[in-house]
Amino acid sequence: MKHTDELIFWFDQPPKVSLGAFNYVVEQWGCNVIYVIDHQLGAHRKLIGWDETSFPGVNIVMLDEQENQTKCIEQIFQLHPNAIHIVNGFFSNIERKIRKYILHRGLKLGFMSERPTILKYDSSIKQMIKNHLLPFKYKLAYRRYKSDVRFVLPLGLEGKHEFESFGWPKDKLYNFMYCPVLAELCTQTSNQHIEGIRFLYVGRFVKKRLATVMESVERLKGEKWSLELVGGYGADAKEIINWCNRTKNVSFGGTWPADEVGKKMQDYDVYLLATQYDGWNAQINEAIHAGLGVITTDEAVSDELISASGSGIVVQAKDDNAFYQAMQNVVEHPEIVLTWKIKAKEYRKKIHGNTVGQYLIDILDYTFYDKKNKPQCPWL
Structure with a gap:
C-alpha cells in the first residue's frame, strides 16, 4: 500500500525501547518520518551504552536544543499539515507542550501509552491517594481527546483493558508493546542436558x-x-x-x-x-x-x-x-x-521488530488508508 502521509512521532526522550518496531516502520513507510524529542536520555541510560543517534532514515528534532521551542513546534505543524501524529503519553512533557496544537484541529492523531502508575503494594497514604485519583485523571484524558484521537496503543493487554475502563471504545484500541532492537544471535546447538x-x-x-x-x-x-x-x-x-x-x-x-x-x-x-x-x-x-x-x-x-x-x-x-x-x-x-x-x-x-512494526503499519493502514479487516495482535 502506498503511503502519502508523513509520520511524526512525539517523544519525551529517544525511543530506544521501541526501536525494533519503529526502525521497520521507517524502512517500509516510503514517506518522510520525523521524531520530535523533548530531551536527551538520562545519565543512567547513557551509562549502559544507550545512544541517541542511531535512527536510520529519520529526521530528528531535539527540542532541548532549540532556542525557541514554541516557535519550533509551531513550524512543525505549519510545515507538515497532512502528517499522521503519534504522541507518546497522555500526560508526558511532550504532550503538554503540543496539546493546544493537537486539540480540535482535525489532525490524523494517535497515542501510545503505558498504563497508569498504580502501585498496588505501596500502602503509604500518599500513594493510596494517588492510586485513587489516577483513574479519574485518565478518564479526563479520554474526555479531552475522544473526538480527536483515531487510535490508542496501550502497552499490553492489561493496558488495553484499563483504557477500556477509562471510556475508550474497543475499536480504537490496539494493545502494543515496547519492542527493542534484538541482537543478532550466535548460532548455538540446543542444550540436551543442564548440569546446573x-x-x-x-x-x-x-x-x-x-x-x-x-x-x-x-x-x-x-x-x-x-x-x-x-x-x-x-x-x-x-x-x-x-x-x-x-x-x-x-x-x-x-x-x-x-x-x-x-x-x-x-x-x-x-x-x-x-x-x-x-x-x-x-x-x-x-x-x-x-x-x-x-x-x-x-x-x-x-x-x-x-x-x-x-x-x-x-x-x-x-x-x-x-x-x-x-x-x-x-x-x-x-x-x-x-x-x-x-x-x-x-x-x-512473534516479537521481532519486523512483526511488531508491520502490526503498527497495519493499524495505520486500517485507520487512515481504508485497509480492510482490523489488525489483530500477532503475539497473543
Whole structure:
C-alpha cells in the first residue's frame, strides 16, 4: 500500500525501547518520518551504552536544543499539515507542550501509552491517594481527546483493558508493546542436558525490584545453580553488590552495554524478574529472543509473552513464596528449562521488530488508508 502521509512521532526522550518496531516502520513507510524529542536520555541510560543517534532514515528534532521551542513546534505543524501524529503519553512533557496544537484541529492523531502508575503494594497514604485519583485523571484524558484521537496503543493487554475502563471504545484500541532492537544471535546447538541452572537478572539495582529474588535465593536448597546480577546502577547498588559478594552461588556481573545484552543472555538458562510494577519490561523480550526461560510476576505487563509462549512461569506479584517455589522447582527439575528454551525459540519471531512494526503499519493502514479487516495482535 502506498503511503502519502508523513509520520511524526512525539517523544519525551529517544525511543530506544521501541526501536525494533519503529526502525521497520521507517524502512517500509516510503514517506518522510520525523521524531520530535523533548530531551536527551538520562545519565543512567547513557551509562549502559544507550545512544541517541542511531535512527536510520529519520529526521530528528531535539527540542532541548532549540532556542525557541514554541516557535519550533509551531513550524512543525505549519510545515507538515497532512502528517499522521503519534504522541507518546497522555500526560508526558511532550504532550503538554503540543496539546493546544493537537486539540480540535482535525489532525490524523494517535497515542501510545503505558498504563497508569498504580502501585498496588505501596500502602503509604500518599500513594493510596494517588492510586485513587489516577483513574479519574485518565478518564479526563479520554474526555479531552475522544473526538480527536483515531487510535490508542496501550502497552499490553492489561493496558488495553484499563483504557477500556477509562471510556475508550474497543475499536480504537490496539494493545502494543515496547519492542527493542534484538541482537543478532550466535548460532548455538540446543542444550540436551543442564548440569546446573544459571539464573540471570539484568537491570537496575533497587530493593523494590530485587528483594523477592534475594529472599528466594537465600532459601534455595541444592547446589546445582548460580545467579548473576548484572547492572550495577540504581539507588541500592552498593548494598546489592555487597550482598552478591557475600552470598553463596551469587555473583555480580558488572554492567553490560545495552546492545550486547541479548547476545550475553544466551549463556544463561532462566531470567528472573520479580517486579511489583512495570509499564512494559522489555528485558523479557530480550530473554525470549535469547532462548531463555523466564520466571516473572504478573505486574511486568510483558509477562503476557511468557503466558502466550509457555516459556516460563508467571506468579502473582508480592507472592514471595510462589516466586521461591518456582525457582526451587527449576533447581530440582532442570529438564523444565529445556522445554522453556524450545518454546522461547519457537515464539521469538512473534516479537521481532519486523512483526511488531508491520502490526503498527497495519493499524495505520486500517485507520487512515481504508485497509480492510482490523489488525489483530500477532503475539497473543
